[in-house]
Amino acid sequence: MHWYSRFSRKLVQQHRHPALTVLRQKCAVSYLSTVATLPSAGKVECYISKETDPWINLAFEEWLFRKSNSARYILYLWRNQTCVVIGRNQNPWKECHLKLMQDDGVPLVRRRSGGGAVYHDIGNSNYTIFMPRDEFDRRTNAQLVCRGLHQLDIPASVNERHDLVIGDKKVSGSAYKLVNARAYHHGTMLIDADLTALGRYLRPPPKNLVGKGVESVRSNVTRLREHSFTVDHLSFCEAVAGEFYRTHGVPWREPVELTVDHMKANPKVRDYYDEIRTWEWIYGQTPDFAHRLERSFRWADADILMNVHRGMITEANVSLKSERHIAVASRLSECLQGTRYSEDGIREAFGMLKEDLILGTRDLEELEELQEWLEISL
Amino acid sequence: MFRQTLSSTRVLARSFRPQLIQRTAFLSLRGYATRKYTPEHEWVSVDANGVGTVGITEYAAKALGDVVFVEIPEVGTPVLQKEQLSAVESVKAASDVYAPLSGEVIEVNQELESEPSLINSSPFEKGWIAKIKLTKKEELDGLLDEAAYAEHIKE
Known part of the structure; x- marks a missing residue:
């Protein structure tokens, strides 16, 4: 089934979980006040990647980030093949089990945003929300995604680290990037990812390794699958996109699909891709x-x-x-x-x-x- | 000489004002005299030898939250105005720092390596990032002064 045919179906709100009502109130926004200061519809865009190569997807993200220096709000949805993604200022030898990854053919990827190491596979979906830097705040967009999950009847909430949790278990990690007048907030969403693999790759053998840089914060995790039999990549994307449009007061529009053809047509995307695939970026950017x-x-x-x-x-x-x-x-x-x-x-x-x-x-x-x-x- | 001006201002201020106001007045006085800003929240203070000390502003540091890592540039690196000079990370947010002026990095603040939080506790003093020997002093005219920057962050 083509993914956007599912997007057009109207979301049916169900209130099976009594806890959801409380959680909904916590994440609620006053749409009236939002509408008053709304950017025009032309300033809101939504993209979805059809590719699953982590470097291509990060290159799309960088391209969307750099291409417009205006007051645009952009939502970008994507997912990757199995890989481990570390934060901008992390030490991969300290954060992940590189030997095991090498044996299993799992690539290591360094992203441009801050934060800790995360595991990705096809059962994990990612979102990025681009905004003007002045509008950046860690909670607003986490709440937006949280409301998306409520649409799917999943009782999620935002914790003090601005991650999404169900109960006390994390389902989504977030990180941010600020450059000049632009900012983005991106995050993972464990839908039905392989949590055994996650634990295996993110638990490195002990080493006497001393250095600066950013260490990952370990958290107990769970998956959306444990709370919904039907949720998948497409329904997640649909719910987040729906909530994104609703928050910005614009009517539903089909997200723009990004494919490898976009990369071929945009030399910049190719440049961003090439840069993050180098040894100098992946390993060479490790703090001393x-x-x-x-x-x-x-x-x-x-x-x-x-x-x-x-x-x-x-x-x-x-x-x-x-x-x-x-x-x-x-x-x-x-x-x-x-x-x-x-x-x-x-x-x-x-x-x-x-x-x-x-x-x-x-x-x-x-x-x-x-x-x-x-x-x-x- | 700069130091002397500072301390005489401080002594003056101390004699006339209560503690809290005195400190604010002292800081802004000095700011007017020396510091220039970019709209992207970097500051630069240029001395008589054409060396600019660069850091990020208190406003930016507050917005970022607790800084946990600073990518310190290397001495000898040539930089162009608006090119990346350094980067800081705070509670999962990576933020690039741009060179407010062109020149060559001649000194860096190694203290930030072990104590990145100096950016938060002392953004205009101990939290400086690099000193740049300027090659295009005329670029200084294009930067914001204290009043213009204050107006910029109010928007």
Whole structure:
């Protein structure tokens, strides 16, 4: 079924949950007062992406954000294939289980807004509301989406972190971006996402990793599916769009569909896409951190400290606490410097080391062991 | 010299006014003398050597809420007016900071790395972000003065 044929159907309000009445009152807006200061209908737009590539969808978002510098209100609805999305100033090595993600082929994505790490899959829907910066406030749009959920008979409310919860469990995380005179508020919505996968990827193994940057706030989560048998991506989009139009006092209009053709036709979208797919953006934008690794091998005790700036090892201090390994340790420290903090970087450094020093079979075996441990410890 | 002017203002003010009013009067006096603003809520204060100290305004800091991270620019970076200089994050909101004037970053406030909340507690003083050696001083004329900025945020 084509999605917008469902949009045209009129939403039937049902009041099965008594709790909903109270929640509705909490999120209610006075439509009369809103209407008085309403932007004209021309200033309200709605888009929906038909793509599920996370980078394409974020590129559309950036394009919608940058393209108009006016007083427009825009709603953008989208969903992604399985991926983990971290906040603008987060450390992926600290926030998610990169090894597991790599094994499962789950990509890591860095978004431009603040906040913590979130899990996406096709059972999770996302909304973005663009507005003039002066109108930005964290609660207003959370309440708008909340009213959308009430339309679907889901007893959601907005918590003190401006996330949407059902009871005390989170169903939607939000984040914001402010640039010049524009702002956006975006958020996830767990409809029937795989919560086991969510827990797996967002629970990283413990590491001795110290750095600045923004840490995720862990929350118990639930899904809309637990509260509604029928809710899906389309009915969610329909409810939020309906509420968006209603809040801005404009009649229903079909949202504009965004497809990969839009990207082909707009070189800017392509630029935004290319930029966020680079290693320099995804990993290189990590705030400075230090990683200390210790392990006892049969042949020596290893103690390694690496300082990382923009994803590159800027300083490494390798100590192997054994006379026989002094040369190896000091040369390895030098080789690690200036390489990427990644498996490839480590491999490169060990490659250099092996070329530089004349090593016996025993040394090589030990180095092999050290390299393997370092690679899996990042 | 600047410091001296400051302290003499403060002494004067202290002798005439009760504590609270004195502080406000002192701040705005100094603002009139040195600080310029962008409509996007950055401030710059230019010294006699053509070095502009840049930060974000109290109004912006309040609107953002508790700042938890500041992306500090690198010394030696050339910047153009209205180009991104830095970025701050506060309670899930990422906000770009633009260079109010063109020049080269010659000093950065490393304190913000360990204490980003200085942006909230002292936006015009300890919360400065970078010092820029200006290359186009004429750009200064295009910025807002205290009164114009106050008018701008009232809108």
